[in-house]
Amino acid sequence: MSTVPAAPPLAADAVVFRTRADEVYAQLKRDVAEFRMVPGDRFTENEVSERLGVSRTPVRQALFRLQQEGYVEVLFRSGWRVLPFDFDQFEQLYDLRMVLETTAARRLCETDRHIDLGLLDQLVSIWLVPAAQRSTHAAQVALWDEQFHCALVAAAGNAEMARVHGDVTDRIRIIRRLDFTKQPRIDATYDEHAKILKAIRAHRGDQAAMLLRAHIETSQAEVRKITLHQVHMARHAPG
Template identity: 75%
Template sequence: MSDYHFPVPASSPVTPAAPKAETAAFRSRADDTYALLKRDIAEFRLLPGDRFTEGEVSERLGVSRTPVRQALFRLQQEGFVEVLFRAGWRVLPFDFDEFEQLYDLRLVLETTAVARLCEDAPRVDHARLQALAAIWLVPVEARSTDTAQVSGWDEEFHCELVAAAGNGPMTRVHRDITDRIRIIRRLDFTQQPRITATYDEHAQILHAILARRGKQAALLLRSHIETSQAEVRKITLHQVYLARQGGRT
């Protein structure tokens, strides 16, 4: 139905589980399928508009259609795919209005977290901040040039800032937002200059936080996020196709 090809697992197809472990095995297969499909959407192996069937997923992963269907229903509920009447499934097009709103909410959460970090609130996790410093406060020659690696580190940088503030519900909401905007954010890292800018900006934010300069840290963080948000507005489907081609090389 599309030119998308699901990666074939290295192991042999899943064999029937023992009766006592049947429920757990089914959940595992459904969870694994869900994670794979979600990753493929985030990494541009599945593009907005791509169509596929449950049979294609089932055959290539060596699992039955039941866990495949459960995985797809989860992705449907999260707004990643939709079911087509008698025509399989389709990856939903980008909803740029939703991305704008999610970026606005992300900005509120992260600036609130930074304010708490600079106030040194009782629940602040200083170990998380030191772990971030070990990645981002390094000499230029020690910086990673791996776009995929830096993209992942960038995502964790922002998640760890919020987590370090010590508010569990806020951290969970922020993680959910991060999950929703992942595919868009990763388009930021298709060019080397973006890596350099990310290192520089993250370092400035961290220095301000560690020095407890709250207003400066919030302003730097706001500028950093708004720059990324502005790039989202420039994204075209052509860029997404180029990103997928780059992921195949």
């Protein structure tokens, strides 16, 4: 009597591999963002597999995903390489971010436009607080800062603007987070966000846009300076 072979558990395996690939992807992205993998570094899939304790399949999936996002490139017969930071591209993304956010700020000040007041109230509860209640945790402030700028665009009510802004946000996150490695920049972020919110609440569109532009330009310059310093230090670290 013949038996029908059982179907292989493809679905379950796919879930495991997808989960592992996501974990490897997140870890490698953190390694690049925190300069454990320095721009220009070369490595192989086997090296990553051994370091993270996973098979090559999720590693390869994660690397292809990072390749699509512009973090790494595959080298012919010699593994992979962390791509150098493309500062020209970051400058262009910051320019686009500037246009989107200043446009949103002006729209938020138009009294005849429907805006999401709930989002603005949430921002007020975070940024318009006494100095003693401010967070000094860099990772937390970095997250709140990103949410602040995304919420401004979302509150303006244009879903396509918010979608494009979200894409820009994803692409600059790797260097933007460096703006919160020093306490003076955290303090400045609180002060500048508070002024922007006050201008918006007072329906002063030109002032809000001007403050937002200055805030983004300062952050952009600081991030570039810190990024170059971090890359230099990582390359010259002992061992």
